[in-house]
Amino acid sequence: xxxxxxxxxxxxxxxxxxxxxxxxxxxxxxxxxxxxxxxxxxxxxxxxxxxxxxxxxxxxxxxxxxxxxxxxxxxxxxxxxxxxxxxxxxxxxxxxxxxxxxxxxxxxxxxxxxxxxx
Amino acid sequence: xxxxxxxxxxxxxxxxxxxxxxxxxxxxxxxxxxxxxxxxxxxxxxxxxxxxxxxxxxxxxxxxxxxxxxxxxxxxxxxxxxxxxxxxxxxxxxxxxxxxxxxxxxxxxx
Numbered sequence: 263x264x265x266x267x268x269x270x271x272x273x274x275x276x277x278x279x280x281x282x283x284x285x286x287x288x289x290x291x292x293x294x295x296x297x298x299x300x301x302x303x304x305x306x307x308x309x310x311x312x313x314x315x316x317x318x319x320x321x322x323x324x325x326x327x328x329x330x331x332x333x334x335x336x337x338x339x340x341x342x343x344x345x346x347x348x349x350x351x352x353x354x355x356x357x358x359x360x361x362x363x364x365x366x367x368x369x370x371x372x373x374x375x376x377x378x379x380x
Numbered sequence: 381x382x383x384x385x386x387x388x389x390x391x392x393x394x395x396x397x398x399x400x401x402x403x404x405x406x407x408x409x410x411x412x413x414x415x416x417x418x419x420x421x422x423x424x425x426x427x428x429x430x431x432x433x434x435x436x437x438x439x440x441x442x443x444x445x446x447x448x449x450x451x452x453x454x455x456x457x458x459x460x461x462x463x464x465x466x467x468x469x470x471x472x473x474x475x476x477x478x479x480x481x482x483x484x485x486x487x488x489x490x
Contacts, residue, residue: 306482307481309480309481321476357426367428
């Protein structure tokens with residue numbers, strides 16, 4: 263079955279960058295789009311962006327343009343999300359999720375807590 | 381892109397039905413039939429409940445149903461159970477390869 267396994271928690275200083283990984287299994291890696299969604303403590307879900315593995319094409323939320331980079335390693339079936347110039351407001355749990363084919367998110371990783379603190 | 385509007389909280393007694401609304405604009409909810417709903421228990425990842433406004437993924441209880449009228453989508457939970465107590469989020473495709481979530485609704489089973 264589908265599994266998305268994410269990397270462990272991170273603590274970063276303001277201004278630094280963080281890279282979170284999401285290892286995929288149970289499906290054909292190149293066929294399934296991946297989204298990244300984050301959730302600040304006690305807050306709601308926020309869509310961050312999407313990558314199309316077959317082409318590498320990405321789409322990012324406007325507010326994160328310029329700071330967000332999504333990439334992948336097909337040899338290890340792993341997706342990556344890198345966020346730069348971190349600020350305290352970026353403290354959140356970051357999730358990767360598969361696109362169900364109809365603009366929804368059908369399988370989710372377990373989440374990765376990123377804490378930005380001086 | 382502004383978040384979709386959901387009530388902060390709803391409550392109901394076991395066995396009752398409750399409805400959670402999700403209001404957007406003609407650029408998202410009103411413009412596409414790509415509304416989905418997610419259930420999230422504390423400390424857990426969200427779970428897909430409804431997609432394409434009213435479709436249920438395999439394995440999701442028939443007690444969950446979705447609908448849409450204009451720019452407002454709704455999630456109805458019938459026969460409320462204690463295990464339904466969770467946070468619920470709507471999400472809509474918003475065009476130009478972008479998506480927007482609602483602010484979330486906390487469901488309390490009285």
